[in-house]
Amino acid sequence: MSLRKSIRWRIQAWHGLLLLTVIGGFCVTAYRLEHANLLRMTDHELELRLSALGSALTQGGGGGNGPPRGGAGPMDGRQPRGQGPRPDDGNLPAVANKPGPDDEEWLPLDDEPGMEGGPPRDDPNRNPPPKRDGRPDEHRGPAGPPPGFRNAQMNALFNPKDALPYYYVTWTRHGSLLDTSAAAPTGVIRPPADDPAFAKGIRTREGFREAFLFTPPGECLLAGISMAGIHREMNDFAWKLAGTGGSVLVAGLAIGWWIASRAMRPIAHISAAATRIAAGHFDERIRTEETESELGKLATLLDTTFQRLDTAFDEQARFTSDAAHELRTPVSIILGQAQLALSKERSPSDYKAAFEICQRAAKRMHGLIESLLQLSVLDAAPHETEVRSCDLADLARDHIHLMEVMAAEKNIRLSEDLCSSPCRGNSDQLAQIIMNLLTNAVKYSPEGAEVRVRTRLDAGGAILTISDTGPGIAAEHLPHLFERFYRADASRNRSTGGAGLGLAICKRIADAHGASLTVDSTLGRGTTFTLRMPPVR
Amino acid sequence: MRVLVVEDEPDLLGTLVQAMREEGHAVDEAADGEEALYKAVEWDYDAIILDVMLPRMDGFEVLKRLRQKKKTPVLMLTARTKVNDRIQGLDSGADDYILKPVDLDELAARVRALIRRSQGDASHLIRVGEVEVDTSARKATLGGQPVALTGREYALLEFMVSRRGKIVSRTDLYEHLHDENDTPMSNLVDVHVFNLRKKFGAAFITTLRGQGYSIEA
16 A cells, blocks of 8 residues: 555644644744743843933933932833833823923033033044943043942943843933943944934844933933844744654654554454455454444444355355256266267167157256246346236136146146235236246145135235145245255155255245245145235335 | 166166166166165175265265165265365265266276275286286186177176185175176076186186185185
């Protein structure tokens, strides 16, 4: 069996495909969820740091001069953004600007370049801030952020010793670099500030995730982190997912294979048994124990079918063997007589005797062949008979008449009791039943016996009975009486008796008509055959 | 030799009996199993041809019961081609079997072979001194010269030669050379013996007074 056609392989293939889809879908979803989750956490961290940065900046920048930032500082104002439902950017100004008086706290840090002598007012976009070589402290010089800016909290939040440290960059409202943390990468560009007063946001840029914020005065604060960590974590997660998914897939396939094998085992069993039966072991059976399961029922059905086929084959073989046997005897006679006649010169009377014997044997063969042909026709097309309305009484009357000579020879009295019994059937075939039964009755009844033919009509249909007062038939023979080649009376000489097909033919004709043919007999009392036709509709 | 033919089909029985008679055997017939068993036990047949399908008692049963009493060679006649039937026949004590339709020449040859084997002869040629008997061709020679014999004379010669070295009583001769329908005329045996002595020499058959005849081995 090719793999493509094997049910087991097809089940396995579909199972594998389904499993792959489910596991793949699950992995992709899990990966995306995890990615989103990681980003959200990162963003939260960034915002946390941004607000800390803002808070530190205003403390330090106002710093000097301004009052310490109270609880209503921008940090507080922004914190809820990281925790609560994230407001859209439009809300930010409202929050940021909520405390009107706080406005004054957002002092421009580098508003007066001349005053502070801050970093050169070059185009900040053109000139990246010196941060690696120029430590913020030193490059800021006196104009750097106030001393309190780098407090312990900031160091903890932007610890450059972390494997992937957070960094910050700040710009003045004019766009010049104010400050950067040690870990900040080069080339951090200030986010475009269309309306710096109200802008905040998160961006992903060349492998970095950055959150930025414009203070109301216009300074830009930016906190960022390399995406390498996220990528690495997502990579690990992807590998784990792939590993787990692969294992589940393999396990699922194995379990599927096992289930398919289990499910297919009875089929294989049935198939093997059927193969052996097909090879000629007709007595073999599937014999399943699980007769209640679907396959068990199938096996039982197949067993029943095989049993019937086996029986049919046996019957056929026995029939053929019997027929051959019946034909061999007359052939033996003809061959033997011819051989004898030809073996030497003989008198004309010897030849005549030989021919007579051959003729008898040939007639017997002829009768046998006719019977066999008739049976085979009845077997091949039992219902293809010409059906007409007829009357059993008329048929019986005609054939009783034909039997009178034979009955008279044995001094047998033929009596009739014929009521009109209309039925539908093939009158030739029904007449043959009557003739066969009558001939048997006369042939097997002793001298002086009586043979009685009755027809009548009852609610069930037309009925014909032929009874004799002969020796009767032993009960053990009755069930086999209608079998082909069965002879109840073994002592009967075969040259006078038929081949044992007459009653079989009668039965076959009755079956084809939907009629029943039954026998009732008592030893010493006589035998009665009853033909019961189906009712005429 | 005396042969019993058992067959229930009268025309076939007649054919077989005629064929066996023309082979020179004395033939009895039986049409059913019981008659066959009775005759087979009652008489010492040289061979029995037994059909399997018989009324009253089938051939296998007849054979089984016969074997409890006698070793008469039996050839089964069967129309059944199944190996099982043949095996069953041979196992119940049949010495040979032949299938219907029967070839009469083959049947005759098998009966001859059966009889020959039962008497311990391996060949169809039996030699006694100058005399040679060919049981297959049913002919005898004396010193290489063919001797003309009637059917009865040959039958007596073959019977005596097959029992050479033994005393054969007049009753034995009578019973094996005549069938059940022959009229008992015992002196006919003496006539045939007289004729055989004339053809093969007076010393060929010795008379043992009060016991019978004998041919020296």
